[in-house]
Amino acid sequence: MTKAHALVVDDEPDILDLIRITLARMGIQAQTAANLKEAKQLLTTQPFDLCLTDMQLPDGNGIELVAHISEAYPDLPAAMITAHGNMESAVAAMKAGAFDFVSKPVDLQMLRRLVESALRLRDAGPTDEADSQISGQLLGNSRPMREIRRMIGKIARNQAPVFITGESGTGKEVAARLIHAEGPRRDGPFVPVNCGAIPQELVESELFGHKKGSFTGAVGDKQGLFQAAEVGTLFLDEVADLPLQAQVKLLRAIQEKSVRPVGAQQELPVDVRIISASHRDLNAEVDHGSFRQDLFYRINVIELRMPALRERPEDIPLLATRILTRIAKQTGRDDLKLSDGALRKLAGHRFPGNVRELENILERGAALCDGNLIGADEIYLPQNPAPTPTATSPAQTDLPLEDYLGEIEKKAILQALEETRWNRTAAAKKLGMTLRSLRYRLNKLGLD
Structure with missing residues (x-):
């Protein structure tokens, strides 16, 4: 493997010396520049594997250099050195194309991790078979899907937080897994967490861990999900469901790249990439006061919108x-196929539940058909909102009472699912039942 070369741009000789020595101990040769002009000139003389640049330079700022590198040398990861606590600069740099950032005074352990992550981009080969399987789940030759795959390939190359939007069932977690699999953290863990499924009183313990005896039931030390995702990716699905108190601690964890377990006195450094997702409009949640604006600004450095089916x-x-x-x-059946009539029926449906709804429809159709050809009659599509229970009676429908009540229950559940875009947690809340109860009813009614 050839020796790596880094370009370090800063007008403070002490910082240049510190970074040069640190890189040398990692087997990396560093070229230094004191301003934008020198840096741009050096970029034309030889290829580099990494660029580290200070924010404030005598003839401009580091964001200008990051933007120049992003346009002229798109395969060169550039990281920003920012003043401590200046998250606006860090976010602005990543929006301009920065790979990552490190704050002054420079923490050498964090610097080494950043450099190692950047160099993994240089050494990364094609994705393995498992990654190809993930990629295969984002199927489609339509223009929106081609654009999504192009964006994922670009996003995967840096460490900026990503916020994935889209309706339920559009494949937000699949996209997050693919970003992880195609990036330099692919060998680290991918840790998904549904924020809406964690009881509010346990959110902080789940995310950040806890110390023995920190609360009733804490019978031992517990590692949090941030630590479980070390050198990998933490996927916060339905991030809008986090309580405000947990949002404050999440913001600090992202900004400081460290976490404090419940009951601990000191923070622990963590090296994770954050990918968040929600089917809800976070701008509206910010306006309503249920989601912190500063946290939204921090997690929404790059936005990826998944198209509806x-x-x-x-x-x-x-x-x-x-x-x-x-x-x-x-x-264990022979190849299953759809009749032309079944395909036409599917093509005319709006799919409020998107790909997940399509899967449910096809699973039901496969269960109902006798052979290997699923006809239009086996394709069950949700109808218009159900009439009120008093609109008809068992006698009027010629149904036994149990079947009649089952039909009312099925229509009410389907209506709630459609109104919440097939978010089961939200549908259960709308119906006034627990998520476990809703899952039981879905299974009982053949809708799961």
């Missing part, structure tokens, strides 16, 4: 084929 109907046949292949393999 109705925005790419031309992908339905390909998605259906892949899903049916999986169902056939799981059930």
Whole structure:
């Protein structure tokens, strides 16, 4: 492996010496520049594997250099050295294309981790078979999906926090896993957490860990999810569901790159990439006061919007084929296929539950069909909102009372799921039941 070369840009000789010595001990040769002009000139003389630049330079600022590198040398990771606590500069640098940032006074352990992560980009080869399987889950030849895959490839190369938006069932976690798998942290853990599924009183313990005896039931030290994701990626799904108190601590953890377990006296350094997601409009949540604006600003450095299935109907046949292949393999049946009528029926549906709803429809269709061809009659699509229970009676529908009540229950559940875009946690709340109870009813009614 050839020796790595780094460009270090700073007008303070002491910092240049510190970084040069640190890099030398890592086997990295450093070239230094004291200003923008010198840095741009050096970039034309030889290839570099990494650039570290100070924010404030005599003839400009580091963001200008980051933007120049991002445009002229897109494969060169550039990191920003910022003043301590100046998160606005760090966020601005990452929006301009910076790979990551480190604060003054420079923590040498964090600097080494940043450099190692950047160099993994240079050494990274093509994704392995497992990563290709992840990529295969983002199916579609439509323009929106081609753009999503292009964006993921670009996003994967830096460490900036990513916020993935989109309706429930559009594949936000799949996109997060792919960002992780295609980036320099691929060999580290990918730790997903559904923020809405954690009881509020346990959120801080789950995220940051706790010390023995810090609260009733804390019978031993517990590692938090931040620590579990060390040198990897922490995926905060449905981040809008975090209580405000936990949002404050999450903001500090992201800014300081350290966490304090519940009951601990000192913070512990952590090296994780944060990817967040929500089907809710966080701008509206900020306006309502239920989500901190400073936290939203911090996690929304890069936004990735997953398209709804109705925005790419031309992908339905390909998605259906892949899903049916999986169902056939799981059930030990011959190849399952859709009739032309079934495909037309699917093409005319708006899919409020997106790809997840398509999976449920096809699983039900596969269970109902006798052979290997699923016809239009086996494709069950949710209808319009249910009439009120008093609109008809068992006698009027010629149904036994139990079946009649089951139909009312099914329509009410489907309506709640559609109104919440198939977010089961939100639907359960809307229906006044627990998530576990909703899951039981979905299974009982054949909707799960």
